[in-house]
Amino acid sequence: MNKFIRNIIAFSLKNKAFTFFWVGLLAVAGFISFKNMPIDAFPDVTNTQIIIITQWNGKSAEEVERFVTSPIEISMNSVQKKTSVRSITMFGLSVIKIIFDDGVDDTFARFQVNNLLKNVTLPDDVEPDVQPPYGPTGEIFRYIVKSDSRDSRELLTYQNWVIDKQLRSVPGVADLNVFGGQTKTYEVGVDPVKLAKYNITPLQVYNAVDAGNLNVGGDIIEKNGQAFVVRGVGLLKSRKDIENIIVDQAGGNPILVKNVASVYESSMPRVGQTGIGKNDDAVEGIVVMRKGENAQETLALIKDKIKDLNENVLPKDIKIETFYDRDNLMNFTTETVMHNLFEGIILVTCVVFLFMADWRTTFTVSIVIPLSLLFAFLCLKMMGMSANLLSLGAVDFGIIIDGAVVMVEGLFVVLDHRAHQLGMTAYNKIAKGSLIKKTGTEMGKAIFFSKLIIITALLPIFSFQKVEGKMFSPLAFTLGFALMGALLFTLTLVPVLSHILLNKNVKEKNNPFVNFWDRIVGKGFAWTFRHKVKTLLISIAIIAATFFSASFLGTEFLPQLNEGALWVTAELPMSTSLPESVQTAALIRKDLETFPEVKKVLSQTGRSNDGTDPNGFGFIQLQVDLKPKSEWTRKINMDELINEMDQKLKVHQGITYNYSQPVIDNVAESVAGFKASNAVKIYGDDLDKLDELSNEVLAKIKNIPGIKDVGILRNVGQPEISVILDREKMAAYGVTLSDAQAVLELAFGGKTATQKYEDEKKFDVRVRFSKEYRKDEEDLAELKVPTISGAKIPLKEICDIKTVTGPAFIYRDNTKRFIGVKFSVRDRDLGSTIAEAQEKVAQVKMPAGYTTGWTGEFENQVRASARLAQVVPISLIGIFVLLFILFGNIKDSLLVLANVPFAVIGGIIALHLTGMNFGISAGVGFIALLGICIQNGVILISEFHHNLKAKFSLEESIFMGVKARTRAVVMTALMASIGLLPAAISTGIGSESQKPLAIVIIGGLITATVLTLLVFPILFWIFNRKKHAPIE
Secondary structure (H helix, E strand, O other): OHHHHHHHHHHHHHOHHHHHHHHHHHHHHHHHHHHHOOEEOOOOOOOOEEEEEEEOOOOOHHHHHHHHHHHHHHHHOOOOOEEEEEEEEEOOEEEEEEEEOOOOOHHHHHHHHHHHHOOOOOOOOOOOEEOOOOOOOOEEEEEEEEEOOOOHHHHHHHHHHHHHHHHHOOOOEEEEEEEOOOOEEEEEEEOHHHHHHHOOOHHHHHHHHHHOOOOEEEEEEEEOOEEEEEEEOOOOOOHHHHHOOEEEEEOOEEEEHHHHEEEEEEEOOOOEEEEEOOEEEEEEEEEEEOOOOOHHHHHHHHHHHHHHHHHHHOOOOEEEEEEEEHHHHHHHHHHHHHHHHHHHHHHHHHHHHHHHOOHHHHHHHHOHHHHHHHHHHHHHHHHOOOEEHHHHHOOOHHHHHHHHHHHHHHHHHHHHHHHHHHOHHHHHHOOOHHHHHHHHHHHHHHHHHHHHHHHHHOHHHHOOOHHHHHHHHHHHHHHHHHHHHHHHHHHHHHHHHHHHHOOOOOOOOOOHHHHHHHHHHHHHHHHHHHOHHHHHHHHHHHHHHHHHHHOOOOEOOOOOOOOOEEEEEEEOOOOOOHHHHHHHHHHHHHHHHOOOOEEEEEEEEEOOOOOOOOOOOOEEEEEEEEOOHHHOOOOOOHHHHHHHHHHHHOOOOOOEEEEEOHHHHHHHHHHHOOOOOEEEEEEOOOHHHHHHHHHHHHHHHOOOOOEEEEEEEOOEEEEEEEEEEOHHHHHHHOOOHHHHHHHHHHHHHOEEEEEEEEOOEEEEEEEEEOHHHOOOHHHHHOOEEEOOOOOEEEHHHHEEEEEEEEEOEEEEEOOEEEEEEEEEEOOOOHHHHHHHHHHHHOOOOOOOOOEEEEEEHHHHHHHHHHHHHHHHHHHHHHHHHHHHHHHOOHHHHHHHHOHHHHHHHHHHHHHHHHOOOEOHHHHHHHHHHHHHHHHHHHHHHHHHHHHHHOOOOHHHHHHHHHHHHHHHHHHHHHHHHHHHHHHHHOOOOOOOOOHHHHHHHHHHHHHHHHHHHHOHHHHHHHHHOOOOOOOO
16 A cells, blocks of 8 residues: 555656646646536436326316326336336326336336337327426426517417427427417307208218318329329318318208308417416417436527527517526526635635645645546546536535645655754755655555545445435535545645745744644643543533434425525316416416515416426416515515515415425426425325315314425316216117217317318317307207207207216326325424324324325435435445554554544534534535544544654653644644535525535534544543553
């Protein structure tokens, strides 16, 4: 080992030019990587998932579940490496999500799903649609298509046929979801009175329109040696063409469509609407990015494309306006992080200068900081990982460069010592290479091991799974790579620079700053060494008390990231119609816009046109764009603002609200499987029974402190008018089922007969009864149905018409139906709240075949904690093995591990003082602490042994060791904590996730340093004293 390190140092000293060359190369490469590195505000935490969306217009939820959702789910059961299959079925729509294990490749997943989908038997004209790969953080851009002179039908036509094509061609765009607007169709509005007059059924009109629109090819005619292609052109060109289609004949005269119906432009039945400002019927587009793309590059391309569309492609009176742009969030967060990084670097450099009081050593140490960061970026780029806020925010330079500090400090002390011996003039003449080599090797071994130990301490973070794994493994990688970089430069660049810069006039100046610390530590240690028993008892008591108090810390999964925007959902009763909801949405928008902090509000009612966001008509989502925090005039924080909004919106009766943020909302939804951050799922078959049970569960958890936004994801509540056909009566009259159903479908829902082409665009031509003939049940009863004999009878003769309440949504998880009771936790920590809730829910009696399950953030927290409990002991054993290799005896190795509790108590106290919860972020802080405090122990023990070898007595060795190492230990602690200070006190967007981590490390370092210098040497003395020396 020694030899290996000596060779590295010797090689660098011999080939100085080469050392500078490769360091420069690495720096340039690192800078280029950094420039091209995507920085996400929020890592995409979900595993690969495949979404299958199937639309089947006009069919009730149970119908869709039976004929679409069930068959697809059953066939997906044989998909390999999946964790769950979830589905939501509602009126006319089925959405199925298949979620895969960690590390499953999207192509592998997609290939299986596509293959299995081919074998599913579905009703005619039902086409399942597999969505492109995007994660929950994919919605990076929202825009509104605006015009003063055109209605939403024309705007949507431009959106679907012009804008859509252009934006989908942008690299990195996965999908484009449209919300709102009316889809243009041509409607043949049939008049049943006229049909009766001519004795024609709606079916005949449908068939006539279907057959009256086609081109035929008639091969080739040869003429004068040229070939002419013959085409029979019969496509519909205008409304007149549709009107003149022949339906039937009466006494030799043709009956045309215009004799029994009127033809007009209309639109498909609406499924959702978007409102912004005063406009209740806007057209909104949502651009979704492919999984794993660089958001900044994609956004830049999207913006270029939109600029081009606005300037050159779209008519002058249509404009695309940006509403939400992820760049803003990314710029804010990147700014916060970079800000903290630069402040950290400057502060650390100042600390080094204060201690060293020599610009040469300061420069040598400081240059390692940017170099190791660039090295980390280069490695990340090669791993194909992206940086995110968490991973950059947690980079602590103190930890990274303390190796360099120890090395420089050691070299400086030795060279200074030599200068004293020889006198300055003689010293300036001698060669310093061998001296640097010798000292560097001694130091190098301790540094090498302490870096290895810190990397071993990071092991638990690498082993996280699923959500927390994707959140924090970039952090472990960034830190690990930066440490490797620092180690590399400490063993190569630092000795070279020391050799060049410290060649002349090395002299320890009288440094008041260092003297101050030496005095304090010297006095303190003299006291503790005199009162050994008292000291040990006090420290053990403090440690015990702190560990006991840790059980009172709140727990959470991840701190909330402030995104500078709110996402508010409002749930109206399920049976609410779309126009009614749209009016409510307008009122809510108006209320929210009265707050001075709000920039603008966009509301989405119902579901998107392509079914990617499955909601009922009574569901309103609002994106509230806030002004930057710096422009807020009132002194309030986000939670207070939300509470004020809640108070204001409570005025509207019978509405359940939920407050979240755009990105987090999507992430939480895709983790938990529905729109809520936590939920109790009750599984069973009978929807009415589930409804009853969910009410009982709701009553139990409603009043637990800390549980907010409680609601039930109701299944039942969609009023239906059921037409139940009577087979016996049909047989008596001679009516076939297909005729009866066809008339019902055509009359009310309308049916697409054919399509009319306009340039590249194509629009459906639908046959449907005119509006005045399809108002209510009476009209339904009077529909005329043809019999075999050609007579026509009213529908009421062969059926019963009933009004019932059916399911509006059917939620399924792994092919079982369930109902969810959702809630979020605020103003209290997650762990204890859920424990109390679980206790309460356990009291509800479940009938046979009904079970409950918990899901959401809590599930992740439990999994992560269990994982930590397994892996932390393993990494401690790993550290112990490394120490054993370093010292070669068990005694010293265990002694160093005794430093661990010293650090942990500081972190716990810091959390108590700041009122933070213990979450994954804080846990990562504790893990990083392990590495540092063990390193301090290693430095001290090595020094003690060094002195003992030089034949000093035990007490002398200890006193000298403490005095010699005070500077190094205090300096590393100060550097590490001051380097993280900006992160601990910053409030910028994106600082929430760094804070707990920084606070834990700073707190831990303070106690660790005090106890390492004052108590730890006593332990060393006890273990190494002569057999019977008394301890007093």
